[in-house]
Amino acid sequence: MSAGHRRFAAMALLVPLAAAAAGCGGEGGDKDDGGGGTGGSKPVAASGDSSSGGTLAEMKGPNDVVVTIRSAVRDGGGFVTVQGTVTNHGRAVFDALEWRSKETSVKSRSAISGASLVDDRSKKRYLVLRDTDGECLCTTGLTNIKPDESRPLFAQFPAPPPDVSAVDLQIPTMPSVRIKLSG
Numbered sequence: 001m002s003a004g005h006r007r008f009a010a011m012a013l014l015v016p017l018a019a020a021a022a023g024c025g026g027e028g029g030d031k032d033d034g035g036g037g038t039g040g041s042k043p044v045a046a047s048g049d050s051s052s053g054g055t056l057a058e059m060k061g062p063n064d065v066v067v068t069i070r071s072a073v074r075d076g077g078g079f080v081t082v083q084g085t086v087t088n089h090g091r092a093v094f095d096a097l098e099w100r101s102k103e104t105s106v107k108s109r110s111a112i113s114g115a116s117l118v119d120d121r122s123k124k125r126y127l128v129l130r131d132t133d134g135e136c137l138c139t140t141g142l143t144n145i146k147p148d149e150s151r152p153l154f155a156q157f158p159a160p161p162p163d164v165s166a167v168d169l170q171i172p173t174m175p176s177v178r179i180k181l182s183g
Contacts, residue, residue: 056084061174064090067153069169074183079129080117080157082169082179086142087150096142098173101128111140112155118168118176119160126157126167 059067069084088094101113113136117126129137138155145151160167160181170176 057169057177057179059171059174059177063092063094065094067171067174069179072179072181074159074181078159080159080181081154083154085150086145086153088145088147091147094145111136111142112138112153112171114172115155116170117157118170119164120168121164124160126160128155128157
C-alpha cells in the first residue's frame with residue numbers, strides 16, 4: 001500500500017471518530033412516514049449546508065441504505081476528497097458490490113470505485129482516482145454491513161476547474177445529490 005493510500009485510509013477511519021467527538025447525529029433517525037404512501041423503495045437525496053460542520057448531503061437508496069456526505073474538500077494537489085459514512089438502516093446485511101466500477105482493469109473490490117463527480121456546466125464526469133497498482137483511492141471492504149451499522153467512506157477525484165463550486169455526486173444505485181466544494 002502506498003503512503004498516499006495509507007494516508008487516505010487513515011483519514012477515512014478518523015471521520016466517525018471526529019463525528020462522535022463533535023456529537024454529530026441525525027435528526028431522529030426514524031423513517032419518514034409522512035405522505036410516503038408506497039414510495040418507500042424510491043431513492044431520495046437531500047442536500048444541506050455544511051457550514052456548521054454537520055451534513056453536506058444525504059443519499060437515501062434502496063433497502064434503507066443511507067450515505068451521508070460530511071465534506072467535499074479541494075486539496076492543493078488538484079484533487080477533491082469526499083468523506084462521509086454509509087449506514088445500513090435496513091433489516092438485511094448490505095454489500096456495496098453494485099457501487100464498484102465496471103472497468104475491467106480495476107482491482108478494488110466492494111468499494112465505491114464506481115462513484116463520480118459531475119460538473120453539469122461543462123458536461124464533464126470525474127471518476128475516482130486510481131493508484132499505480134490500479135486500486136481506487138477510495139474506501140474498500142464495504143461488505144457485510146449489518147443492520148444499524150455505519151462505516152466511514154471516502155473517495156478522491158480529480159478537481160474540477162477552480163470556478164466550479166458545486167458538483168453532482170453519483171454512486172451507483174443511489175440518487176444523485178448536489179454537493180458544494182470547499183477549500
